[in-house]
Amino acid sequence: MASVADTPPSQPLADTVVAPPPGRVYYRHRVVTRICHWINVLCIGFLIASGLNIFNAHPALYWGQYGANNDDARRWFEIGASSKADGTPIGMTRVGPVTVNTTGILGLAKGTDGQQLAQGFPEWATFPTNRDLATARRWHFFFAWLFILNGLTYLIYGLVTRHLQDDVWPRLKQLAPANIWHDIVEHAKLKFPRGENDKEYHILQRLAYAGTVFVILPLMVLTGLSMSPGFDAAAHGFLPQLFGGRSSARSIHFIVMDLTIAFIIVHVAMVVLSGPIHQLRSMITGWYDTGKERRP
Amino acid sequence: MTVLTRRSLIGVGAGGLLLSSCDKLSNSVGANDFVAKAQSATYGWQRLVGRQALAQEFTAADISPVFKPNGSTNPKDDDYRRHVDEGFANWKLKIDGLVRKPISLSLADLRALPARTQITRHDCVEGWSAIGQWTGPQLGPLLKAAGLLPTAKYIVFHCADNYGGEISKGGAQSTGRYYESIDLIDAFHPQTIIAHTMRGQPLDVAHGAPCRMRIERQLGYKQAKYVMRIEAVDSFAKMELGKGGYWEDRGYEWYAGI
Secondary structure, three states: EEEEEEEOOOHHHHHHHHOOOOOOEEOOOHHHHHHHHHHHHHHHHHHHHHHHHHHHOOOOEOOOOOOOOOOOOOOOOOOEEEOOOOOEEEEEEEEEEEEOOOOOEEEEEEEEOOEEEEEEEOOOOOOEEEEEEEEHHHHHHHHHHHHHHHHHHHHHHHHOOOOOHHHOOOOHHHHHHHHHHHHHHHHHOOOOHHHHHHHHOOOHHHHHHHHHHHHHHHHHHHHHOOOOHHHHHHHOOOHHHOOOHHHHHHHHHHEEEEEEEHHHHHHHHHHHHHHOOOOOOOOHHOOOEOOOOOOO | HHHHHHHHHHHHHHHHHHHHHHHOOOOOOHHHHHOOOOHHHHHHHHHHHOOOOOOOOOOOHHOOOOOOOOOOOOOOOOOHHHHOOOOOOOOOOOOEEEEOOOOOHHHHHHOOOOOEEEEEEEEEOOOOOOEEEEEEHHHHHHHHOOOOOOOEEEEEEEEEEOOOOOOOOOOOOOEEEEEEEEEHHHOOOOOOEOEEOOOEOOOOOHHHOEEEOOOOOOOOOOOOOEEHHHEEEEEOOOOOOOOOOOOHHOOOOOOOOO
């Protein structure tokens, strides 16, 4: 067994151990893409956590131009606390006609001090951890600005270098139902393309990335801006009317936040299942190891 | 079993570490001051793209059936109670500070002024919205009549209600009296009115009788109720906790256009 001392000093240990044969490794992510990706991770993390804290100030959603405590017919989502017949407090979440007991997670959960706390989202999920609308807003808007500037950098760079057109936008031939179905089956079996087939994104990746980049995140920005009375005036009523009113825009902002969380869960799960080392390394160094070809 | 326990311990430990790091970050004065800089970006950008833009106006059919009263809804302050009991007969609205000719208006004077009626959306910082109809004189012409001095930079609204609440950050003392302030762009904005009438009825106590501000491009906490005095100033640094408003003194943004 080789000891560490046997490694030539000019070569870092990790490179010696994992350096794949030529042809398997290619430069997948340019430095701008990688920097934008990690800034985005930071932004979305803070935006979601501070957004949940903001939401806790009025944990209800409405459809239409307006919505407040008395507008029962417009309220389609709410988180609250109530109590059972015997007086035991419970947390409740209502989506449309369906009310679910969400004690322990939503409405009523253990705070960071271990005591039961009646509020929308639990303290462990919010930034700051304690309910503090003013602080949460301050951080939310800082990261919203960073998120928008970072996102514009990514979009402009991606369009100019054709990264978005060539690598992210779904190819027409990939959209064949047979190909999509094949990709779904392979994913369900946790068999991910490797080797030559892994030198470009397959259709499910492209749909997920393009959907996030071109639909979900732009909707997030537009619905967010729709909640700003100053921006609404500047936009001459285009926002929030595009979404059917400010209360609708706030609802959609919340829904696209849920979709973003769903994307993050699937994205991270795929990274972990398909090989977290080479996936993470490529988003840090840019170099992606396609690995050995899989036998069919 | 041992591995599971160790792993769950590491999990809890990492989670705890993350939470306590977040607490350190959200409590850090330096970090908060840094992220607060985004407010200037928002203010600058909105003044650049929509300096004179009007807030959207709605139709009578869009009005909220119940306009939620918020903040003080029934001030207990002695002077204010006396005005309520007298039907605001002896109430006066003062416009003073950095002006050449201070103005004092009775409620009858205020009602006799040319008025603007507008149906607008009120957005509370908490997240709810309500649409209401407001009538009252524009603030701009009144400031012109009072002869605003060139040194005036902000307009402060002093209110009758003591909203109380948390006191003092950094040693300064706040009386808890409600006040608000805006820049001259909003002060002279055509939709900035001193509303004495709501949906055709005299403004009720819950909504700020006898008059409240409507500053339609900003959030609800800017819409000062129970306004007693309108003061032109060059700075609000010496007022209460120095941030330009009751909620601003408690951490909220001075520019509430977002």
